[in-house]
Amino acid sequence: MAPEVVTGQPYGPKVDIWSLGIVGIKMVEREVPYWNKTLLPQLLIDIRGTPKLQQPNRFSPCLRDFLSCCLRRNEAQRWSAKELLQHPFVTSAKPASSLVPLINSVKKEKKKTRI
Template sequence: MIEQEPPYLSESSGTATYLIATVGTPQLRQPKLLSALLRDFLSCCLQTDEEQRWSAKELLQHPFVTSAKPPFILAQVINSVKKTNNPNPKL
């Protein structure tokens, strides 16, 4: 989602699955644009080795998740952008 496309998009689904299992997830194109917390969160949940990959319960305790603002904040931002991009909501 961060790269706005699935990993190995140009490959067949079987090849993509094989590449993820053997090579791992592709490198981020512009990792410096992401916060250190988000990069660490991604490294915890994208481990191909099941022994090293964090569980959902562990991920929910990651500082990236626990430091997030409440969901209603995001709704306010989305509504604000909608109003800015479409000042006449009837259109």
């Protein structure tokens, strides 16, 4: 949850931008930030601050900057969806069709392992 939701403040569309940043971290690290069985992640955000990548040097500066634009605690400083669409992380992305060869090779490997 975005900090403004956790603290019971009024909120708007930028809570979804916060969620995008959290999902981004989860996708690259395969784990929810601050996941802990004894404390809720929302409480840990209040205690430890904005979630960060565990090993930031494993990822490009462009991705790290994109996530930081999504995960600004101050809602007024957090980028909007329109701004994020202009971020180099998005504008420099290759078309989705470039993933087809990768997907096909994974499918072939899965077929080989089943036999």
